[in-house]
Structures are given as structure tokens and as C-alpha cells.
Amino acid sequence: MSAIAARGIVDGTAKGPALVGAEPISFLGDVDIRTGRVVGDLPSLRNTSVKGTVLIFPYTRGSAGAWRFLYQLYKHANAPVAIVTQTVPDPSVVQGAILARIPIACEPQADLAALVQNGAPVLVEVKNGKAVIRLT
Amino acid sequence: MELTREEEAMLEGRQGAAKKKAMEGLLQLGRAFEAPRFVEIGYAHVHAGMALYLEDVELMEQLAAEGAKMAVPASVNIANADIANWRQTGAPEKLARLQHRAESAHQKMGSACTFTCTPYWAGHWPTWNTHMTSIESTVTIFCNSVLGAKSNRDGFFAVYAAMTGRYPLFGYHLDENRRGTLLFHIDTALAGTTDYSCLGFHIGRIAGEGVPVITGFRNRPALDELDAMGAGMATSGGVALFIVPGVTPPFADVVQAFGGAKPPASIAVTRADLDAVYAHFCTGSGGAFDIVHVGCPHASFEEMKEYAGLLDGKKIAANIEFWVTTSRTVRRMAEEAGLLRAIEASGAKVIADTCPISCHFARTTSPDPALGVQPPPIRTVVVDSAKQAKYVRDMIQCDTLLTGTKEAVATALTGRFVPRAP
Secondary structure, three states, X not given: OEEEEEXXXXXXXXXXXXXXXXXXXXXXXXXXXXXXXXXXXXXXXXXXXXXXXXXXXXXXXXXXXXXXXXXXXXXXXXOOOEEEEOOOOOHHHHHHXXXXXXXXXXXXXXXXXXXXXXXXXXEEEEEOOEEEEEEO | OEOOHHHHHHHOOOOOHHHHHHHHHHHHXXXXXXXXXXXXXXXXXXXXXXXXXOOHHHXXXXXXXXXXXXXXXXXXXXXXXXXXXXXXXXXXXXXXXXXHHHHHXXXXXXXEOOOOOXXXXXXXXXXOOOEEEEOOHHHHHHHHHHHOOEOOEOOOHHHHHHHHOEEEOOHHHOHHXXXXXXXXXXXXXXXXXXXXXXXXXXXXXXXXXXXXXXXXOOOOOOHHHHHHHHHHHXXXXXXXXXXXXXXXXXXXXXXXXXXXXXXXXXXXXXXXXXXXXXXXXXXXXXXXXXXXXXXXXXXXXXXXXXXXXXXXXXXXXXXXXXXXXXXXXXXXXXXXXXXXXXXXXXXXXXXXXXXXXXXXXXXXXXXXXXXXXXXXXXXXXXXXXXXXXXXXXXXXXXXXXXXXXXXXXXHHHHOOOOOOOO
16 A cells, blocks of 8 residues: 655545546536536546545636635535645635545645546545545 | 734634634645745625525624624625615525525624625725735735735635634735736737726736736726726636736836846737637627626726716617626715616616626526526626626526627617627
8 A cells, every 4th residue: 555645735534536637627617516527628537526536636727716616515515525636726725625624635746647546545644734645 | 833822812712713713724724835924914805605505605694603703894795696686687585585694694793795896896995015815806816916905816714814814924925926927018909898808818818827917008007997807817817916017016117027037028919819809708699699798897986987878868679688787885876976877767787796697697506496596598698798708608608799898788779789899
């Protein structure tokens, strides 16, 4: 079980099946609140749902309203259990994730997209600025 | 993060449960961005509580119930219904009544109940170097770029910062991040706020998260033009600050805008680039449309004067729905100046607190089904703003026809779409 170090952004521990995206995601517009399904023009994530997943993707983009969509995904029980990005997500996403208690890690020390298959269980532990991503 | 004694007192709950929760959130935010300490803020533009999202109004009611109070001057962002005048918009009464509960919560917390995306037209004018927070990107880019205040593109925590008077020191609060990263030169004349809106949309698409420095204006842009340009930029990119040397404090020239470093090669912006944005948002075929809209971002008093001038003594075409959206504050100013009468006599509706993309027309919301919200079947909306055009496509999910303000009013008067003359 390899453990990959990363930078911790939002504290918390969560485990779930990996969902790996190749495109940046805007939570306002790309994901349907009421189903968790990806509805944006994201070829690598067509017909998938973020619900209950460890969502791994390059970076966040788009509106400062993203916090509301991430929080609403949580309110509708359709939110990812954890988020892992290459670069630090924008402040609005981080604020939505803190409100929705969704741990976030970024800058993983390994190329997760190459190591993880969709569906494979991933454990994300984030505490005090440090994160560990375990691929079982 | 290093905390002052008062910040520790708030964090430990010695100033109440509401402030404790706010400081815990702000501390986690500060750690995420490696902020060394908090700064004191002088202004906040906070979340309204939106009736079209599940338990979102309740979020604000809970804060008010926990005794949260605004520690700094705070204005309230745009909402999902015109709280006083909802009948004219066709919204269900239950939605308007839920949205009204957000107003009561804000009154209890001491917010200025502006319910607008342009609080500056309602008197909220943070000066140079004022640290602030804003939940609305159009407000962030206007205050950063036109007033010289310092704000990140925030989310819900704008209200936490308002309650505590604190925000973590990172991002655009640091002068080292308030430097140009790209240089643009305008090679075309600009006429009307829609040209500036398309200019901003074009620049934002290139600048992404960068800081564009913009030169080549034939004359100093008016406040409404800077507002439209910023709104366009914040929509197409993640731009939080643009620099117009001589307009954006404290940058007098291009060299200062790049912090003394050698400016990069400039990117020319031509008429063709603007026409491409107009074309990009003219997707309605055959010119048929359901609604004409002006006032994105929410109109200023000067824009209300323009509309009144264009509509005075005239009538809009039969069965045309024509919305003018502004803040309840500017709507009151227009009323007292005798402008409202001229606009409404034409058949136009002057809507406050919301706009087409923020009201029950939107299809990407998640209201409580018990509210009976039914987005009406809209095929095409005529707009005079690239920002409104983009979110009509994304949230109302229908066609748009983008044109100038004068042309949009002419469209409502004649019943036939009048494109922006090239």
C-alpha cells in the first residue's frame, strides 16, 4: 500500500473510490447539485458522478460562486468525500470545502493519474498542512 | 498563524459561539494559504442567503440566531427574488417569502440590506489600501481595480470575516501579488458599456488567473465602463485585479504596474476581437426572443438616466418582456429623480434584488420542491452584457442575443432584434 505525501489544504480524513479527471473543474456549471453527475464539457469525466468519490483533477477554475455548489452537493449528499488537485484550489472552493467538511490535498508527490484507476479505493488524511494519500 | 490576544479570545469562544465558528473557519483558510497572520478589514460584501438553494437562507438565519453581528460595514449580495416586487417577475410567493427571511436575518446582524452585485452604486466605496472581502467577483474586481482596495475572490467566509473584522493575509492583500502579469493595448474605439463588457470578456479569456495591464484607451473610461469591463473579465477568467495606469491606485504608469520590472510584449485588442465576443453570444436563430434585459451588473443611477432618456414618451412593443435590473437603492434614487415613471410608463419592468440569471429562471439551482419553483420555458434572452450572456447560457440554458444598450432598448421598442452595428 503506497503512501504519497502531499500538501494539506482542508483537514479531515476520508476514504472512497478514486475518480480521476484530466481537465480543470468549475463546481459552478460542471456538476449537477441534485445528482452529483458531471454535466460540464469534461471529456475525461463524461457520464460519471462525483458522489462519494476521492475526486482527483488538475486545478479548479471559474466563478467565485463555486463554494455554494460544493456546499449544495454536500447538502444533497452528492459531494465527493475528498478532493486532490495539482495546485491550490481557489479560495472560494476551499471555503466551500471547509463548510462541507470535505478534506482537500494538493501538490501530491507522485503522478496520481498514472498510479490510480477509477474506482480503486483511496484514503486521504489531512492534518495541519500535511496530507497523506494511501492507495490500497 | 500568529494570533493577537483578541483573535485568540474570539477563537476560544470568549466572544460567543458565532465568532468562534467564524475564526475556526478563517484559521483553516489562512493555514491553507500559508498566511502569516490576520489583517483587520474595513468592509465586507456578504452572502445574501439564496432561496433557490436548499437550506441556504437557513445558513444566514442560523448565524443571526447565534448572535452574529457585522463588526465592519457590510453590504449584502444579489438574491433570488425581488423581495418587494416579486409578482412582476412571475416568481412563486413561497420563494419570495423565503427570500424575505434572509432580509430579516441580515437586519438582525446589522448588514446593509442592499441585495445587489453593485454595492458601490449604493454608497459602499472602500478606499485605497482598505483590506476587504467580497463574495461577488464583480465587486472584488471593481474594488481592487478602480478603488485600490484589497480583496480576494472569496466565498461564504466573507461573512465570517465581516463578523470578526479579520481576514488571513494572502493573495491580493499582499502588494507583491498586485502586479501586472500581461500587457494589453486597445487598438479600437469603444462606445457604450457593452463594448467594454466584451473587451473584458476577451481579456479575461487570455489572462485567466493573471493581472492584465490595459493601455490605449482614447479617453479615461467612465465608472460604468470600468464596471462592465471588470464584470466581463471576472466572468471569462479568474481575474480579480486589472490595472489601468492612471486609474488604478496607486499605479501611475506601465512601469509601476509591473513593479519596475520590464513590461512584457503587449497584446493588441482589435475591433475584430470585440465583434467575435458579440458573435459568440448571438446564438438565438431567426432573431426570435422572449425577454430583453439591461442592467448587468445592476445599473447605476447614470445608467437609469440613460434608460429613461431612451424610453421617455415611448411604448415597448406588444407582449415584449423588458427587464431593467438595479439595486433597490438606485431604484429609489431613480424614483425620487422622476426617472422611474418614464421607464415604467414605457411598459418596462424595473426589478431589484435579483436579475434573470439569479432568479427562478435559472435551471441549475436546487430549491426545496415545496416552494413550487418552475423555471419558465425561455428560448432566447436579449442582453447587453457579456457576463449576463455567459450565465444565461450556463444557468438558464437557452440562447442569447448580445447587443449594445441602445440597441437592446430599440429591440424592446420595435419587437425586432437590433444587432450591435459593427
